[in-house]
Amino acid sequence: METQQHISRQYNQELESVKSKVLKMGGLVEDQVEKSISALIEQNSELAKEVAESDYKINKIEVEIDESCAQLIAKRQPAAGDLRLIIAIIKVITDLERIGDEAEKIGRYTQKLTSMKDDVNMYAELSRLGDKVITILRDALDAFARMDVEQAARIAETDRQIDEEFDRVSRILVTHMMENSRNIKTMLHVIWCARALERIGDHSQNICEYVVYLVKGKDVRHIELE
DSSP: OOOOOOOOHHHHHHHHHHHHHHHHHHHHHHHHHHHHHHHHTOHHHHHHHHTTTTTTHHHHHHHHHHHHHHHHHHHHHHHHHHHHHHEEEEEHHHHHHEEEEEHHHHHHHHHHHSSSSOOOGGGGHHHHHHHHHHHHHHHHHHHHHHTHHHHHHHHHHHHHHHHHHHHHHHHHHHHHHHHHHGGGHHHHHHHHHHHHHHHHHHHHHHHHHHHHHHHOOOOOSSOOOO
């Protein structure tokens, strides 16, 4: 779906500017997620610290976009497709901000994990989960950028795969805790990291639902995208 063209060129520019800011925010969030996963898998405390302390950049751009959307609504009184676009943008940036929060959590948990001495290296177990999470986030942002409903619907399958992988990893981690009680504290931190990754997948799925809403005008939350 292309943004409607208006008599006011400035109005068009304002809409495009907001969309560009969303994609910029998406790029920042994707970078944070990739760094948080790398820090976790590689047990890189410096990279984990960088992720944990960089969330303010995402928060700042979210506030800027919120303000831009509020001004557009107040000045332009958008209707139909334009109004759906602004509503979708507000929802998308909320999920992007929460993805950034989950990446920050992974960074902070990783800092704690690197300070712990344990004999069980479970970080590699999260590698496949991390790959799937990066894929779904990247595809969701691409679907939003191109307003691609078909791609947005296909991403639902990736989210199911993430849920299955999270369940598999959780079972392995619980087994390690049962086998050796000394591993409990470490394994709990790893499980919390895995949960954060699973939540990133959920928020990415939400972005896909907003794409469907924007293009089709249908609210598909809480139902199967198919």
